[in-house]
Amino acid sequence: MTTTASSLRPTDPDLYAGPALLDPYPHYSWLREQGPAVFHPARGVWLVPGYAEAVRVLRSHGEFVSGDGVAYADATGRERYPLLESDPPIHTRIRRAMQPSFAKGKIEQLRGGVEAAAVAIADEALTLGEIDAVKVIAQPMPDRAIELLTGLTPPSAETLVAWSDATVRAQEPEASPQHAARLHEALNWLVSDGVAGLPEASLGHVILQLGGERGGLEEGTERLMTLASIWLAGIDSTGALLGNAIDAFIEHPDQWELLRRRPDLIPNAVEELLRYEAPFRIFYRRTRAETELAGVRIPAGATVGAMLGSAGRDPRQFPDPDRLDLTRDNARTHLAFGASIHLCLGQPLARMEVTSMLTELTRRVQRFERAGEPVRSPSKTMRKFDSLPVRVVPTEGARG
Numbered sequence: 081m082t083t084t085a086s087s088l089r090p091t092d093p094d095l096y097a098g099p100a101l102l103d104p105y106p107h108y109s110w111l112r113e114q115g116p117a118v119f120h121p122a123r124g125v126w127l128v129p130g131y132a133e134a135v136r137v138l139r140s141h142g143e144f145v146s147g148d149g150v151a152y153a154d155a156t157g158r159e160r161y162p163l164l165e166s167d168p169p170i171h172t173r174i175r176r177a178m179q180p181s182f183a184k185g186k187i188e189q190l191r192g193g194v195e196a197a198a199v200a201i202a203d204e205a206l207t208l209g210e211i212d213a214v215k216v217i218a219q220p221m222p223d224r225a226i227e228l229l230t231g232l233t234p235p236s237a238e239t240l241v242a243w244s245d246a247t248v249r250a251q252e253p254e255a256s257p258q259h260a261a262r263l264h265e266a267l268n269w270l271v272s273d274g275v276a277g278l279p280e281a282s283l284g285h286v287i288l289q290l291g292g293e294r295g296g297l298e299e300g301t302e303r304l305m306t307l308a309s310i311w312l313a314g315i316d317s318t319g320a321l322l323g324n325a326i327d328a329f330i331e332h333p334d335q336w337e338l339l340r341r342r343p344d345l346i347p348n349a350v351e352e353l354l355r356y357e358a359p360f361r362i363f364y365r366r367t368r369a370e371t372e373l374a375g376v377r378i379p380a381g382a383t384v385g386a387m388l389g390s391a392g393r394d395p396r397q398f399p400d401p402d403r404l405d406l407t408r409d410n411a412r413t414h415l416a417f418g419a420s421i422h423l424c425l426g427q428p429l430a431r432m433e434v435t436s437m438l439t440e441l442t443r444r445v446q447r448f449e450r451a452g453e454p455v456r457s458p459s460k461t462m463r464k465f466d467s468l469p470v471r472v473v474p475t476e477g478a479r480g
């Protein structure tokens with residue numbers, strides 16, 4: 081049986097602007113009460129804010145497809161990302177080709193390099209004492225990890241930040257031509273300079289020359305865009321998670337203290353931080369035929385947003401959801417990495433990066449204190465900081 085869909089009124093807050101964008105959680109809570117799928121007429125999207133319903137959208141990949149795009153809109157004119165923006169059987173073939181490179185044992189080979197990066201980053205943070213945690217901690221870790229994985233060495237850290245930010249923001253509401261231009265700049269660099277001289281053992285080489293470890297990727301655009309998406313998907317997302325994590329520990333010093341005493345909680349802490357502030361606020365799907373979601377009729381040709389950030393705060397799944405609780409026993413059921421066939425391919429690497437960083441920081445940092453006003457990014461897709469001024473207070477043993 082279907083019910084009448086709830087629809088937002090022009091006077092309702094818009095999740096893509098103003099206070100609902102900057103502090104989205106009270107808005108998400110209100111939205112979850114409006115219904116399982118809420119139509120946003122001004123934006124032309126169906127919002128799915130609840131956990132169970134977002135899972136249903138992600139799992140029902142035959143009804144809610146990825147092949148017509150997973151962003152709000154895309155006016156960049158780029159080629160499609162072969163994994164993210166495809167459906168079976170194409171998606172199955174490409175995922176099979178890429179999966180062996182992300183198997184546990186394979187990613188383990190990067191551990192030495194990732195842990196060395198964590199030590200160097202913590203050294204720098206403690207030496208400086210007062211830092212922008214985005215620039216000194218959150219961004220350098222994924223920059224290094226993705227370089228280790230792909231073999232690609234970007235022109236500079238600043239350029240890479242701008243490119244990875246533009247990758248996401250070029251597909252948002254009110255995207256600017258500058259974002260699209262930046263994305264094209266990144267793709268052009270990849271083709272002209274990036275792929276030249278890739279080390280033989282690198283993933284970049286394996287994708288471009290062999291089409292994956294066991295082959296399977298078509299030559300040309302498919303290989304290049306697979307590499308592009310892996311390269312660009314893993315930077316801003318992991319950086320957002322690390323920045324959000326440091327801010328969360330400033331707001332919840334008891335949880336930092338707990339983690340310092342109980343480093344065995346670090347793996348669960350990573351999951352709880354992903355639940356608490358999902359880096360990707362939302363991913364979209366499209367319907368090709370009329371369908372039904374939790375009793376609501378959704379027409380053909382609809383854009384449907386699975387709200388990952390809201391799902392993480394749904395009290396039906398996570399009791400007392402606005403509390404950061406590193407011991408939460410179902411934290412790992414969060415949707416920050418998506419679910420089902422498009423579940424994040426890079427999650428073992430993202431987890432390794434954040435685990436290594438927290439391991440190093442809990443050993444050497446007594447607490448983080450605010451050293452200025454943080455600045456949230458205006459991104460409508462990524463929940464992250466543009467800058468996060470922080471004083472890093474060392475533990476007794478870590479003082480010089």
Ligand code: HEM
Binds near residue numbers: 138165309317422
């Ligand atoms: C904290 C960091 C990260 C977060 C929160 C994240 C989140 C996500 C999410 C939500 C999806 C599913 C999208 C959908 O259902 O449409 C996804 C897919 C994907 N991610 Fe990640 N990601 C992260 C890090 C990475 C890294 C480090 C890499 C690569 C090294 C990566 C590569 C990919 C790829 C290739 C896909 C597409 C998978 C497919 O469609 O089968 N991600 N990610």
